[in-house]
Amino acid sequence: MKEFTYVLPRSLPEAEAAAKKPGATLKAAGIDLVDRMKERQFQPTEVVNLLLLQPDLGGITADADGSMRIGALATLAQIAASKDFAAEGYAALREAAGEAATPQVRNRATAAGNVLQQARCWYLRSSELHCLHGKDGPSCLAQVGDNRYHSVLGYHDCVRVHPSNLAPALLALDCEYTTQLAGKQQRRRVADLFPLEPKAQLEEHTLLPGEIVIAFHVKAQPKSARSAYRESREKLSFDWATTAAAARVVMDGGVIQEASLVLAAVAPVPLPRPDAAKLLIGQKPSDELFHRVALRAFADARPLSHNAYKVQVGQAIVREVLHATTR
Amino acid sequence: MTAPKNDSLPPERELKVGIGALVETRTFDVPDGDAPPWDATTKFAVVGADVDRQDGIAKASGRAKYAYDITFPGLLQAVILRSKIARGKVATIDLEPARGMPGVAAVIGLKDAGKKVRFVGDEIAAVCAPTIDQCRDALERIVVTYEQEPHTVDFLQSSDAPVVDDSGELVDPWSEDGDLDKALAAATVAHTGTYRTEVQTHGSMETHGAVAKWSGDDLDLWMSTQATFGVRGEIAQAMRAADVKCTGVTIHAEFVGGGFGSKFTAGAEGRAVALLARAANAPVKLMLDRYEDHTCAGNRPAALMQFRAGLDQDGVITAWDQRTFGGCGHNGQGGGVAIPDHFLRKAARRKDRMHKDLATDADPGRPMRAPGHPQGFFGAELFLDELAAAAGLDPLVLRQKNDPQAIRQQQYTLGAERFGYAKARADAAANNAQKGVRILRGVGVASARWGNLGNDGRGRDGSGGHSALCRIHQDGSVEARSGAQDIGTGLKTVLAILTAEELGIRAEQVRATAGHTSDPSGPAAGGSTTTPSLAPAIRHAAFLCRQQLASKVADHLGVAATEVVFADGKIGTAAKSLTFADACKLIGPNPLEARGERFPNYKGDPFERGVCGLQFAEVEVDSWTGLVRVVRMLAIQDCGIVLAKKPAESQVLGAMIQGIGFALHEQRIMDRQSGRMLNGDFLRYKVPGAVDIPPMDVIMQSVANGHTNCSAAGLGEAPSCAAAASIANAVFHAASVPLRHLPITPDKVLKALSQRKAK
Secondary structure (H helix, E strand, O other): OOOOEEEOOOOHHHHHHHHHOOOEEEEOOOOOHHHHHHOOOOOOOEEEEHHHHHHHHOOEEEOOOOOEEEEOOOEHHHHHHOHHHOOHHHHHHHHHHHHOOOHHHHHHOEHHHHHHOOOOOOOOOOOOOOOOOOOOOOOOHHHHOOOOOOOOOOOOOOOOOOOOOHHHHHHHOOOEEEEEEOOEEEEEEHHHHOOOOOOOOOOOOOOOOOOEEEEEEEOOOOOOEEEEEEEEOOOOOOOOOOEEEEEEEEEEOOEEEEEEEEEEOOOOOOEEOHHHHHOOOOOOOOHHHHHHHHHHHOOOOOOOOOOOHHHHHHHHHHHHHHHHHHO | OOOOOOOOOOOEEEEEEEOHHHOEEEEEEOOOOOOOOOOOOOOOOOOOOOOOOOOHHHHHOOOOOOHHHOOOOOOEEEEEEEOOOOOEEEEEEEOHHHHOOOOOOEEEEOOOOOOEEOOOOOEEEEEEEOOHHHHHHHHHHOEEEEEEOOOOOOHHHOOOOOOEOOOOOEOOOOOOOHHHHHHHHHOOEEEEEEEEEOOEEOOOOOOOEEEEEEEOOEEEEEEOOOOHHHHHHHHHHHHHHOOOOOOEEEEEOOOOOOOOOOOOOOHHHHHHHHHHHHHHOOOEEEEOOHHHHHHHOOEEOEEEEEEEEEEOOOOOEEEEEEEEEEEOOOOOOOOOOOOOHHHHOOOEEOOOOOEEEEOOOOOOOOOOOOOOHHHHHHHHHHHHHHHHHHHOOOHHHHHHHHOOOHHHHHHHHHHHHHHOHHHHHHHHHHHHHOOOOOEEEEEEEEEEEEOOOOOOOEOOOOOEOOEEEEEEOOOOOEEEEEOOOOOOOOHHHHHHHHHHHHHOOOHHHEEEEEOEOOOOOOOOOOOOOHHHHHHHHHHHHHHHHHHHHHHHHHHHHOOOHHHOEEEOOEEEOOOOEEEHHHHHOOOOOOOEEEEEEOOOOOOOOHHHHOEEEEEEEEEEEEOOOOOEEEEEEEEEEEOEOOOOHHHHHHHHHHHHHHHHHHHHHOOOOEOOOOOOEOOOOOOOOOOOOHHHOOOEEEEEEOOEOOOOOOOEOOOOOHHHHHHHHHHHHHHHHHHOOOOOEOOOOHHHHHHHHHHHHHO
């Protein structure tokens, strides 16, 4: 990596001040960041390490309104093992956090780091190749190259996929997040964290320079709520999802009252599928129904030259996640 | 073990060779002076027992020092500048700007202007400096311009590639061959199919590279190598070629983090580090990073294979034909494939070999664990299962009908019983017949074979030859030393076990050392030859030391030397004996020392100079997502007399795990446009992890083979032949369509299943 100034803030205001400087970047566990720096794909001049703030920005705590607060620096392992998320309604969070990477990574990797890690596109992540997404290249190399792991949905001029496990689960549970910028805190829906039109020239998230995510907020889930996260892979240990889905369902008398469905690893952002979820409302669970929902979730799929399989696999994962929420 | 009477051995010796019911008596010419050969009747104390790997704790605790771990005060790091284009020429190169960069101690050119560039990653120049980042900063200043030429990195896009149709079948008509064509026409059942494998990289835990340190004109290299003596010569010659005065080269490779065939050469990195250390007048370390290791240090070439064959009404293979292509690197070499031709003894075959290696603008192939075999065995064994299905035969039965090898014949019976083969096949079939079943199950079997039982290492005139050193010291410590390398496969444990067996002590009492070229020479670790080549010499060294010690003990106790027995830590006769430690006190300040001789392999060819194996696999195929999961595996492997049981089993397990990778996950993915490897890391170059590895059972079969004084055989290659093939066969059983293109990834599975439905 290139030389940089290492900043260890002792407080959030100190962190904010450091993050504002041009060329500065925020570091949580550094799982993604340090790799990219070592490979010279990313060369910040200041690295602001937030880990010292873990006592304030970590952990999982209950808020007065009954919602749960996941600190930005809570680890994936903490989320996966949290007793606060033991109820079926929170299962998507536990499962998403618990399936990521390896036990070693989960013990270090943070909630915000997982959601904000850079896309894993192999063109984007080669320091020798120049694509359209933040690298001054003329075009998206994956679109005409080997795109077996890339988008089938919701892409514009860049076909990367969003790699976070946690993001679709947070979206399925309609979670919120709080950021701090210029001394002010702001709370928004997690959906607002991602660009509506994920164009190549845009950042992968909507945070402003210097804006720091400090927490995610999970609404109290009713007893009748159930959620789940499932992903497809090419192998079972330490692999990136080829497709993923998170779902939340509220049932009453064997009939689905509320439903949400979010796809991941198939588009440049985690992708809620409200139209497909709507098909579930007022229905009794059945494989036939879930199959229809799965088809609807991928109805507007536009697979690339090498990834048509992802549509079929993604549909299977939707079926599976819906079975898991209604079993 | 019992004491051999070794005073006047007759040159012709009767030995019991074989295993179990297959044991037979044969006569061998045993060279004068050799240790009395072991056979099927020998009772062992240490050989074949559950002895721990000699360096296991050192490795697991991080105390083992690999080349990567070696450091010295003032050590410099080095990095190689590599080509960014896949094909062309260096037009201009200017190294000067790098020389003035902070910390840079030396810069050397590896490719001058006008030289060809043959793949992305071809070596251009190298620098050394105190930190890797200083090296990389300096490399960024080197100005290289290229005359670029069009490239191809896909062997099926090369100009002389054969034509394949959309389903992947070779479509050119076969050339005529009278007898073969007749046999094919006369067959009761005939079948044809085309099979393909992708480039697999070696992916050793430790990347390639070395630390170089000069003392005056003497050069020491701590190198990650599987050929200590080979690279010694290579470096010495490179120094001569570069006009660098070098009075001696010593290679150190006491711990090597794997090689799998990719580390026979010192490589450009080995030569560069020696030259940089000289130029910088400081110790220098140059280890490749993971991307370089994937892209510049060899691979197993891709293969494309078409088979056609016929069976008679008894299920005997009466005709066999094949044409094969290797998908190679820029040198267009090393892509040959080998098939299990033990099944083809009664088959009419083509006279000429139809194989063509196709070049691409990529890193050349290097040998990799049974070169050519995993590809060819996958294709041919899957083809055999398809042939059996076409004939309505169980695949195991087809193999039994066509296999002349006695040891494997009993492996079929033993394996089928141990694996519960018949029931597992039937249960899988019943499961798959259920309507709407999501998880399909399958059971497969494939054979293994390797035909190299080591060599004496002698020149044509009989001079030279492998050796080993044994020393017994006055304080009771015992050393067993070889200058050959232990690349993780267990040579050090073999050294300890053979020495302990011969001296009647425990293996833990022997300090085994390998990998320094100051010790007696041995072979490169290739072709499963290290153990069978060295074990007889190791045993002979201990045998000679034992004779020296026996004579001292005999004098002391007043008994005849021929009556002295070494067993259970005691030396002497039933009536009078000394403990091993007390016996050693009879040794003077100089230790007892002997160099073992590696006599030529005994004449006679029992078991066709090779080993047999058989592997079974059971898989689950998720028909929704296309994911294949291996549920369990069994390997039965003949291995001469099994010397070191734990490392031997470990070798077989490793081959099975590597086979899972080859069958299901591993493939080098190249970007056609840039010629770069896209997945040159361990995130996207997928190797099996703990969760992907199922329960695996290994049965080692100890076969006295009568080839040397200890009947040793090697294990690197044989188990590698069968693993991927058995998995592919199990997938065929589960999916009822063959998946003919490795790796069997979900996209291919789903495509095949949808084609099955369409049918």
